[in-house]
Amino acid sequence: MAASITVLPQAAGWAVVCGLGFFFAAFMIGLSFIQQRYTNRSIKDTDEFASASRSVKPGLVAAGIVSAWTWSSTLLQSTSVTYKFGVSGGYAYAAGATLQILLCSIMACKIKLNAPFCSTYLEILKVRWGKLLHCIFLFFALATNLLVSSQLVVGGSAVASTLTGIPVLAAIWLIPLGVACYVLVGGMRATLLADYTHTVGLLIVIFYFFFKVWVTSPEIGSVSKMVELLQTSNDIQNNAAASPLTFRSLEGSVIFLIINIIGNLGTVFCDQSYHQRSIASNPATAARAFLLGGSAWFAIPFLFSMTMGLSARGLLYSGNPLMPALSAADVSAGLPAPAAGVALAGKGGAVAVLILLFLAVTSASSAQQVAVASVLTFDVYKPYIRPQASKQEIFIMSHAGVVIWAIVMGVFGTIFHYAGISLGWLYLAQGIIIAPAVVPVFCGLVWKRTNRIACLVAMIGGVICGLVTWIVTAAALEGEVTVASTGKDYPTLAGNVVSLMASAIITVVGSLLKPETQDHFVLTRSINAPADVVERMNAHSSRNSTSSAASPASPEAEKTNLDAEKTSPAAAYTVETIDYVKAAGLNADELRKTLRLTSWVSVIASFVLCILIPACLASRRVWNATGLAAYIWIGFVWLIWTTLAVGILPVWESRRELAAILRGIGKDLTGKNGKYQEAKEKNASS
Secondary structure (H helix, E strand, O other): OHHHHOOOOHHHHHHHHHHHHHHHHHHHHHHHHHHHHHOOOOOOOHHHHHHHHHOEOHHHHHHHHHHHHOOHHHHHHHHHHHHHHOHHHHHHHHHHOOHHHHHHHHHHHHHHHHOOOOOOHHHHHHHHHOHHHHHHHHHHHHHHHHHHHHHHHHHHHHHHHHHHOOOHHHHHHHHHHHHHHHHHOOOHHHHHHHHHHHHHHHHHHHHHHHHHHHHHOOOOOOHHHHHHHHOOOOOOOOEHHHOOOOOOEHHHHHHHHHHHHHHHHHHHHOOHHHHHHHHHEOHHHHHHHHHHHHHHHOHHHHHHHHHHHHHHHHHHHOOOOOOOOOOHHHHHOOOHHHHHHHHHHHHHHHHHHHHHHHHHHHHHHHHHHHHHHHHHHHHHHHHHHOOOOOHHHHHHHHHHHHHHHHHHHHHHHHHHHHOOOOHHHHHHHHHHHHHHHHHHHHHHHHOOOOOHHHHHHHHHHHHHHHHHHHHHHHHHHHOOOOHHHHOOHHHHHHHHHHHHHHHHHHHHHHHHHOOOOOOOHHHHOOOOOOHHHHHHHHHHHHHHHHHHHHOOOOHHHHHHHHHHHHHOHHHHOOOOOHHHHHHOOOOHHHHHHHHHHHHHHHHHHHHHHHHHHHHHHOOOOOOOHHHHHHHHHHHHHHHHHHHHHHHHHHHHHOHHHHHHHHHHHHHHHOOOOOOHHHHHHHHHHO
């Protein structure tokens, strides 16, 4: 099948994989030069490289979230499940992967409130619970990054090879190494700006395919023609009337939705790349950025999968000679999207799909590399290898981490390729491995009563229970334990559910039975605090200690202090640690109000997307042209909102900074010195 849609020459594959990689490297160099010369942010600063000095505005953070969450599977797997299950598949993918971003806004608020200067979420857990649990959380974090990174290179290389004939191994290695080249010269802020350009490019290509399929294509061209084509493909088991035009689908609306929710809870909650964006965001708007990004992202997999997945199915089952036959392996590899692109627009469609996938893969890969570099630097190198590392050493290590992870991506992409493991298998199985850390991570960041022993048992026990359930179910239902049998719906469903629920029950019940009595968040607020802030807090502490010594302490107070000292040496802090939050430019009361509002919005929106809407649409009715038209045009309007939120808003928010940069460039072009610092000094002296 792959040979039948290899419509582009190998030169096109090399041009996209290598040429666009070098283009973005040059683009990053240009951004870095502009940032260094015309702004007050230096890419030579470790904090700026890793977390953009925690000053990014919500629109750009939202664009970065959309970019980081738009993997190759966002476009390929969503199209495959729409091809397999019909209209319910694309919705299940989009809804089941949106609620995690919405819920992540709660953690974003808590991170800003409880650790305003941290570099990774793992630092918070280390201070709370010590090295043992930190190492276990570290394992799950890196396992998450490994699974996500592998999906990116496996899916991207498969499509590049299918469309152009480029060797799969070449694509597997060139994609991560090319991304590393531009990440190394930019850092977090430049990466977010590159993410913005990626996101805009993605939206342009999706709009192109939307109008091609639903308006101009001679093969389809209208909703009524699509319905006519799809009526020839009524062979989906467990769908109402076996039709793709119904929401009553056991595999799509129920099984895949559950697997999707559980797997993606792990890939968001345990992945530093999303916490990195909350850390990098402007402190006062971190939660808003996640809500904005989550609402904007939904339309991308939803509308793209509806457009390409239904097109592939309609063209194939109507006997259109332009659409090749698709095997189960092809569908699992995510090939319905490129096949539909070629059938609809020939070489132009192939080029559009190739560029679309490259933008998705490179933007998400850059997020993975920056995130892992931060984890390796702040959670491995600094605490365990060189605790007294200088800023220069940390800066070097953060860059080395990018290169290390690019190599790891290539190695594991090669392993999975030779093992015959596809994008679809990785996507369905990921939750079994990483879901046991979801509830411990969430509770560890937001709930001061969470019990450390319960979390330890939950993570280890959850993995064991999930793996055993997965393998036993595959053996019982399929009669064998192979890559194919373990990738079936029911084994992956059982493994995912048991992994998450076993861990959740142990964590919550254990914490309720024996809650932790000490609020460790008073310790986490000082993580990575600037030296002047620490000195000011220590001076405050000394004054409080002096005043306390002047008046005798009650026996109850002495006992409380003694218990606190026994719990942790750092617990001797007697300062009002909320002052660290104020030192970060935050208002604790406003943050708490934002947290309450964010929690309600996230929970209600998640309920509506994942339960209420599927329940309301799960009638036995098979949609006609009017029903499908409403469905598609709602997606189109939502994509316009996405364009406004992550395409227009970042430019509007940064209009003053952009104007200042343009003024600086104008001064340089006219022979004046437009460098930021000198301009600032002139203003100060005038």
